[in-house]
Amino acid sequence: MSPSADAAAPASTSGPTLAPLIAAQLNYLLSHSKLPFQVWFPSIPPLPRLTLPLPSHGVRLQVEQIWSGCRNDRYADRFTLAIPFCLDYVHWDFLYNALYPKVAPDVVFGPDDEGFQPLVDYAEAGNGDKSCLSHWNCRDPGGLLALVEELRDLYIEYQKKRVGEVDDARLAFELSTVLSKEGIEVCMVPPTDKPDEVKFAVPLLDLDYAKLVQGCPWRSPQKIHLQVIFPISRRVNTIPSAPRLKLMSTPDLKSLFSVEDVKLPPWLNGMCLAEYLPSLEENLKVQIVEASASIGSRRRFIEALGLSFGRPLEADPIFCRRATVLCISGVFTFLVHFAIPLQFPKQQPVLVLQSSQHCNVKGIPIMSPPINDYPWSPRWDPAEMVERIYDFLTDECQNFKKFCSDAITQQK
Known part of the structure; x- marks a missing residue:
């Protein structure tokens, strides 16, 4: 599972259809995945003309490209998946072989993840038999789903390990105090012209937002995350600079509550995430309860329209x-x-x-x-x-x- 010379350049998205066994696995992945997918970044290119049916309730994973790696291009046999991770996406190529569709796919990870070798790590830990690849069944439509979930879990641990190896006392302290929070993800920010940085994605408020809205149509759980980007400081005896903070939410939640309108508490000198999060969550909880109550105010306004204008032709009955x-x-x-x-x-x-x-x-x-x-x-x-x-x-x-x-x- 490393960059492969066999990875042909992607062809036009109007190319051949996926081999049936491969298409069945990809379709099952799109239909059944329960991973905590985020859609805060709509920067992913539009979906190409897919050659397999999509689930009626929408695509959970982004398929960026589908192409053929064979000269005999009757069938396409490889595709790129954009997999949500740490409030962004990682892009992995899944390479099947249309001539041998019963064989498990190879996976090409991103150029910045040369150290991510999950099968090697599994073998060294003596857990190779636990991998879904050790008992791959091409006719099991859930095989690709199991592989993506397994690799994503391993990638989370890989990024935690990378961040833990950074020589920064502040980061070491943050990791030791907040990583126990369920669902938190961390990663090294891909290198740019800026100084090295580490990103934390911290889930906030374990609330069932749908219960706050009568008749709420949301099918998937709504989430609010705090993105925290720490600059890495390798200088000793320097005061750490404040991290960059940003609230993000799943799009549907904006019908009830807009995180863009939230004024974040100030980050004081010497503060850490473990100190910052409680006051932030308490503030958020109060505002969300108020946002839920404001639906009643909007509903009474809509009802009052009938007094002067007559009954509305149409109205939003849920969020008003x-x-x-x-x-x-x-x-x-x-x-x-x-x-x-x-x-x-x-x-x-x-x-x-x-x-x-x-x-x-x-x-x-x-x-x-x-x-x-x-x-x-x-x-x-x-x-x-x-x-x-x-x-x-x-x-x-x-x-x-x-x-x-x-x-x-x-x-x-």
Whole structure:
């Protein structure tokens, strides 16, 4: 499992289909993996035209490329997987042989991981018989899944070992005090022009967020992590500089709570993660409970829309982040879209008007720019908030009607 000369250059993504036995294993991996996958970094290139069916609930692993390593390219037999690790991705090539699809794949790891030789480490530890490769069954669709999970677990330990070998007293102390926290991952930051750094990915708050939201549609667990990047200091008797801190969350959680709006506690001189995490988690927990309670405020606002506008045409019934009402002024009919922020009522909804009678040259209904300069006070009750918006739109709809007419005129 090391860089192989047999690794052919990836061909076009419109090449041959995967050999059936290989396709079955890859499809099973995509469908059944329960690894703690993260999707904070959407920088991975779009999926190529895959030649196997994808699971209906979405892809858990990113398949970057599929190609053939044989001259007889009736079947593709190798692919690159982007495997989430430490709030980023590692990219590994899995090399099967279409002429011998019953043989287990070889794996090519990243260029910065020449020291990662899991089979050698297993053999030296006397655990070779525990590897899934020791009893590989090509007709077991879960073989690739077991291999990826095994390699990822070994890679976590490999990175911990690398970080533990760094000659930095502060890092040694951090490792000894926080690595016992379940789910934490550490790694050396790939070399760049910057000084050497070590990254910690620390899971926060063991909460079932779905239970905070009635009727929550989330199928997968939602997570919040703290990314901590420590600069490596090899100088003795120097004051360690503060690490770079950043909160990250799974995308679905942003419907309830935005980590970008959280102000992190300051990192004091001499502080360590074991001291920093308790206050951060307590602060986060309070804000998440408040975010859950704010759903009720947004729901009451949406319900109040019916008093002035009539029953909304559509609304978000779970997180209460949006609603649309139909309005009529004389013969002019238009829609009003409400985008309700998480910070409601401190922040007012953003309105967008959409004509039901005017379209651009592409047949798309004409819409207004976002509007948030109408009268507002977070101290008003929902009925008064809606009434003030209604009064504002009574005049604003005439400006919007003229805006639509001018847009139509310019198209002629």
